[in-house]
Amino acid sequence: MRKYTSYSDNExxxxxxxxxxxxxxxxxxxxxxxxxxxxxxxxxxxEEKAQDFMQDLFTKIIEKPHLFDLKRNFKxxxxxVANNMCKNEYRKQSIRKNTSYDMxxxxxxxxxxxxxxxxxxxxxxxxxxxxELELLDEKQKSTFVMRYFQDxxxxxxxxxxxxxxxxxxxRLFYTLKKLTVSLKDFAPQMAKVLLLLIGLN
Amino acid sequence: MKEDNSIQNIDIEELLLxxxxxxxxxxxxxFADTQVDSPQEYSELRATLLSIKQVSSDEENxxxxxxxxxxxxxxxxxxxxxFGGIAAFLFPxxxxxxxxxxxxxxxxxxxxxxxxxxxxxxxxRPNAELAVNNIKQQERQLPLIEEEKKEEGxxxxxxxxxxxxxxxxxxxxxxxxxxxxxxxxxxxxxEKVAPANSLQVLEKESNTKFKKEVADAKSAGSPAYFDTxxxxxxxxxxxxxxxxxxxxxxxxxxxxxxxxxxxxTRMRTNESTTVLMESVTLDNISTNGSKKKFKSASKSLKxxxxxxxxxFVAM
Numbered sequence: 001m002r003k004y005t006s007y008s009d010n011e012x013x014x015x016x017x018x019x020x021x022x023x024x025x026x027x028x029x030x031x032x033x034x035x036x037x038x039x040x041x042x043x044x045x046x047e048e049k050a051q052d053f054m055q056d057l058f059t060k061i062i063e064k065p066h067l068f069d070l071k072r073n074f075k076x077x078x079x080x081v082a083n084n085m086c087k088n089e090y091r092k093q094s095i096r097k098n099t100s101y102d103m104x105x106x107x108x109x110x111x112x113x114x115x116x117x118x119x120x121x122x123x124x125x126x127x128x129x130x131x132e133l134e135l136l137d138e139k140q141k142s143t144f145v146m147r148y149f150q151d152x153x154x155x156x157x158x159x160x161x162x163x164x165x166x167x168x169x170x171r172l173f174y175t176l177k178k179l180t181v182s183l184k185d186f187a188p189q190m191a192k193v194l195l196l197l198i199g200l201n
Numbered sequence: 202m203k204e205d206n207s208i209q210n211i212d213i214e215e216l217l218l219x220x221x222x223x224x225x226x227x228x229x230x231x232f233a234d235t236q237v238d239s240p241q242e243y244s245e246l247r248a249t250l251l252s253i254k255q256v257s258s259d260e261e262n263x264x265x266x267x268x269x270x271x272x273x274x275x276x277x278x279x280x281x282x283x284f285g286g287i288a289a290f291l292f293p294x295x296x297x298x299x300x301x302x303x304x305x306x307x308x309x310x311x312x313x314x315x316x317x318x319x320x321x322x323x324x325x326r327p328n329a330e331l332a333v334n335n336i337k338q339q340e341r342q343l344p345l346i347e348e349e350k351k352e353e354g355x356x357x358x359x360x361x362x363x364x365x366x367x368x369x370x371x372x373x374x375x376x377x378x379x380x381x382x383x384x385x386x387x388x389x390x391x392e393k394v395a396p397a398n399s400l401q402v403l404e405k406e407s408n409t410k411f412k413k414e415v416a417d418a419k420s421a422g423s424p425a426y427f428d429t430x431x432x433x434x435x436x437x438x439x440x441x442x443x444x445x446x447x448x449x450x451x452x453x454x455x456x457x458x459x460x461x462x463x464x465x466t467r468m469r470t471n472e473s474t475t476v477l478m479e480s481v482t483l484d485n486i487s488t489n490g491s492k493k494k495f496k497s498a499s500k501s502l503k504x505x506x507x508x509x510x511x512x513f514v515a516m
Contacts, residue, residue, distance in 0.1 A: 016277075019277070019280055021274055021277040021278050024273070024274070024277045025270070025274055028270055028273060032265055032269075032270070033262050033263070033265065036262070036263040036265050037260070037262055037263050039263075040263045047263055047264065050263050051263070051265060051266065051269060054265070054269070055269045055272070055273065058273050059273065059276065062273065062276055062277050062280060063280075063293065125252055125256060126256045126259075126260075129252075129253060129256060148253050148254065148257050149257045149260065169212065169213075169214070172214065173213055173214070173236070176214075176217075176246055176249065176250055177246065179249055179253070180242075180245050180246050180248075180249040183249050183252070184245050184248075184249065186252075
């Protein structure tokens with residue numbers, strides 16, 4: 001008998017439509033961590049919220065598997081659903097202005113406290129990157145997270161977000177430029193580049 | 202857009218990740234120059250991108266509790282069973298309480314039940330109230346009716362839960378029925394009356410004795426006796442009422458009989474023999490108020506006077 005690990009995503013999804021719980025279990029193992037990380041990045045680093053959203057997404061798969069178009073790529077379909085869930089959450093939070101997720105003031109304080117001496121530390125860069133990601137608009141953020149945190153291809157991102165590949169590339173490059181301006185003092189690689197440049201000189 | 206068209210052909214990200222500015226070929230450098238303002242900017246972008254890649258690879262995974270998978274698998278298995286599917290359909294978890302189909306169905310069912318019950322109670326109430334009123338009205342009016350209709354011998358029961366014009370006068374037919382009967386038959390009936398039984402027996406005995414004595418006297422040719430029967434019939438029209446005694450009402454089942462106008466007449470014979478003759482008028486009280494009189498005559502002997510007085514006292 002063929003092992004479920006050898007099935008493609010779409011084959012497994014077909015089995016899930018037929019109420020095969022083992023196929024569902026296999027799909028969960030493949031994508032639960034990826035989705036949880038995505039939600040974590042997209043939803044203000046809130047681990048509990050990320051878990052809840054990931055569970056909700058898989059619950060939707062159980063309850064309405066027929067909504068999945070078997071001609072589509074399962075991964076991109078799942079991330080498009082996840083992205084829509086995040087959009088809805090952003091809308092909810094935008095209605096609730098001045099929530100704990102409105103971290104602009106916090107960023108400002110940290111910016112002021114940031115020391116140039118700590119700029120080479122990875123941890124600081126990571127923290128700064130996280131903060132800067134939060135300042136991005138939803139479209140840039142989702143594209144960037146999918147690309148650099150979920151290792152999704154340009155094509156997959158284009159499918160998930162229903163965009164052209166060129167638009168995805170353009171959006172990514174524009175976001176990179178924006179982040180570079182705000183992160184250039186913190187990037188560890190920047191320090192290496194600078195050291196390299198000094199050494200060459 | 203310049204940015205879009207150029208990136209379509211050569212991927213700037215690949216260049217940034219793979220080569221520094223000095224390592225670029227002439228073609229790549231010319232392309233890179235269209236994307237960045239200076240070699241320094243290219244270097245900064247590269248440094249940032251490499252850092253992001255490093256950070257993302259070092260990124261720790263979000264912890265996922267194992268219970269989430271268990272819950273999802275349990276839900277998946279419950280979906281496979283028929284009743285589990287129905288339950289999942291009726292009470293889905295991800296919708297607000299008021300939008301759960303099961304709750305909506307239950308609400309509708311309860312509402313219908315309530316409406317039906319209210320409808321039934323509304324339709325039943327008027328009758329129940331009328332019935333209650335009826336009873337009260339009857340209780341209230343019965344004594345009056347009895348007073349008013351006593352003489353007429355029937356009860357008039359009005360149905361008060363109907364409109365006045367629709368009211369029916371229920372006439373309880375008097376249990377007393379007028380019966381026309383011969384004297385003999387009436388006598389038999391009277392005999393059945395319990396209080397008169399003793400009187401009748403005694404009277405009958407005395408009459409029999411008297412008739413026997415008369416018969417003996419006749420046969421002996423004695424002038425001291427005469428046939429009272431003839432006298433009774435003769436005096437029927439000219440009877441003189443000397444005394445009106447108390448009326449005695451004898452009730453025999455549904456029939457009321459009044460014994461009244463008992464007249465006692467003293468008649469003298471040649472022998473100065475006192476003959477007591479009683480004329481009893483019986484009134485039969487009818488429901489329509491009319492009276493039918495039955496007359497009966499009897500004779501008693503002098504020796505029975507004592508007995509007759511006793512009987513009167515008894516009456």
